[in-house]
Amino acid sequence: MPRVKRGVAAHKKHKKLLQMVEGHRGTRKRLFRPAHESLMRKILAEMAVHDEVAFSALLKAALETVQQ
Numbered sequence: 731m732p733r734v735k736r737g738v739a740a741h742k743k744h745k746k747l748l749q750m751v752e753g754h755r756g757t758r759k760r761l762f763r764p765a766h767e768s769l770m771r772k773i774l775a776e777m778a779v780h781d782e783v784a785f786s787a788l789l790k791a792a793l794e795t796v797q798q
Contacts, residue, residue: 758768
């Protein structure tokens with residue numbers, strides 16, 4: 731059975747995410763980890779503004795996890 735190398739799949743995933751944060755500045759648009767964090771922050775901020783019920787449920791679940 732041949733060896734599976736995952737570099738192509740990871741590169742594709744990273745490239746897709748970096749294209750999604752194209753308008754950001756500096757490191758947030760060049761490196762994968764800061765770009766991913768920036769994108770998640772953007773998604774949460776958008777959820778807080780447009781879907782308050784779902785955001786409050788998510789926040790409640792997060793707080794319960796932290797308090798345990």
